[in-house]
Amino acid sequence: MLASLLMNQEASVSPTEMHVALIGMKNSGKSAIAVKYLTKRFLGEYSSDLEDTYCRQESINQMPLMVWLMDTVDSAERDPMRYLSWADVFVVIYDTTSRLSFQVAEQLLQQIASHEHSLCTRDHKTMLLGNKIDLERYSGKKLAN
């Protein structure tokens, strides 16, 4: 998923670094996705309630690209500008078995769109990512139409 963002990124001006913010409702799987990107494995145990930023060096067509990944925490008390003013790429994550997490994702997409229109001239990319599809498949739980 992040690799495809990187491939798209190379089509524009070659950047030396990229800021990616993982946002979404609590428990949607942001930390799991960060851990998977960083370690290439799905780990059941990790600390997920801390907000942190990680980096990983990628190589796209032999050009180095430093990817900074902000694993955010869903908290009404924190200022969304911490990621809105920072990220080049927003990955909005929802849990495919939770309608509420999809509604939160919709609100986040609106928040990003209004930030882009009113405050920010930088070019962003935004991706909506449905997570936990394994649960949807095996438990039969899925969002109603």
Ligand SMILES: Nc1nc2c(ncn2[C@@H]2O[C@H](COP(=O)(O)OP(=O)(O)OP(=O)(O)O)[C@@H](O)[C@H]2O)c(=O)[nH]1
């Ligand atoms: N079955 C399944 N479980 C997942 C998946 N992704 C995450 N989980 C589990 O869902 C729970 C929440 O995942 P987290 O990565 O902590 O979610 P989060 O969005 O970072 O949560 P906060 O940091 O509290 O906002 C954990 O128990 C994960 O192991 C997935 O793709 N499939």
